[in-house]
Amino acid sequence: MKSFDMPVGPLHLSLEEPMYFRIDVEGEEVAGIEITAGHVHRGIEYLTAKRNIYQNLALIERVCSLCSNSHPQAYCMGLEKIAGIEVPERAQYLRVIADEIKRAASNMFNVAILAHIVGFESLFMHVMEAREIMQDTKETVFGNRMDLAANVIGGVKFDIAEDRIAYVIAQLNKLEPILVKEIIPLYETNSSILSRTRGVGLINRDQCIDYGLMGPVARGSGYAYDVRTAAPYAVYDRLDVEVITYPDGDVWSRAMVRLKEVVEAIRLMRLCLRELPEGPLTAGPLPFIPAGEAITKVEAPRGELIYYLKTDGTDIPARVKWRVPTYMNWDALEVMMVGGRISDIPLIVNSIDPCISCTER
């Protein structure tokens, strides 16, 4: 059989973001893969040390648009840890709502792209239209469709008053039946989806642990790790989060984990809106941040996001460093792709929900 090297990327029709693979191909089969990173490096970690802690809130939010709430949340948690700031309870609940609404929209986006890659354009549009319900909700509650700007140091800067609670619940009531009665059954039974995604891009539980995989990719292989239950932050310890796992470790399982997590996110949002206590939104207007270090982690839509912060007593951080889940998930592509077909490459790449803008900041 004839073997040759095939470059995919950095700009490629079938990829949503700039990634560069050299794929070793034997006939129709992938024999090896080499990943080159760094095409969208913008030096954001360096920039954080050039701006004050308030300006960084907006900068860090713009690292990535899909996990744009997880980044500032982890950053604020770090500063609050260093300064010993107690975040008011109402703000903690509101943070969970912001987190879950982003998770719902992000997961639906990825699953929609799966349908697009399979070639099922009408399903892609249908999922995106359902996702639009969440986008409208974000625009109404937070003022923007992607960058919520929800977090400030010591609390949140948005509020959900009584009339808004009714609105958000009405929006959730609109989304849930579409998701549970139409979208999930389609992904479970439609033959076009199943024939392209079942048994493709396999990775097992042990390999997930070896590669340090996180988020829906690991949970799709039966590895039930979720920061929200493993190291609960905000008020996740009171919410009894259900960790969704699927055993098979293929593209389909990862998509199903994401879809079921949207259902779970809707449940968590409802719960938070019901339990939302009265009280202040922030711990105080201007915090003093002493010199110190902190490590925090949150569950971003793609998995565990870790922040390391070092301050020196001024209001410009000495160092901000983060580790994103896509970094490990990306490396594991060599396990998922080798032995697969060339035509499945875009599907497998999409199944890790790669966020290159986070990874290469």
Place this chain on the structure above:
Amino acid sequence: MAFLKILFDNLREGPATEAFPFGEAATPDAYRGKVTFDETNCVGCNMCEHVCAGGAIRFSEKEDGLHFLIWHNTCISCGLCAHYCPTKAIKLSNDWHLSHLQEEKYEQVDHAVVPYRHCTSCGERLQPGGPMLHQLAFKGTNPRSQRLMNMCPDCRRKASYSGEAL
């Protein structure tokens, strides 16, 4: 086959997109759009300039007052200025109609002058914002504090000491 029902429902419901620009696009009240500035409420603390992530806000001290400048094309609508403004002089409106011609790109600026106050006794220049700061700090004013708050620290001390402000 299950999808045929969805297609049929979508056909029956008509387009899901908004008719903009031929119709109105719904804009929520809380939408973070163009920044508005009310110079009568500004106390000149410069916090908005300090937190502005893009560096869109600039304050400068001139003879006639504090000059406030916002470059709308540099603004990223993060809302930090509005959040940290103690007197809510700076706000984000829900106006998102910010498109303009290329040649107008340096004209997307709003400028305002926050006038200084002058000591009612000696006429020395004072930072703006007496009544607003009193409202924030003491939740109101009384006739005595109203007389005192527009004086410079020296005249205020003298007035308090001599009892003329009572």
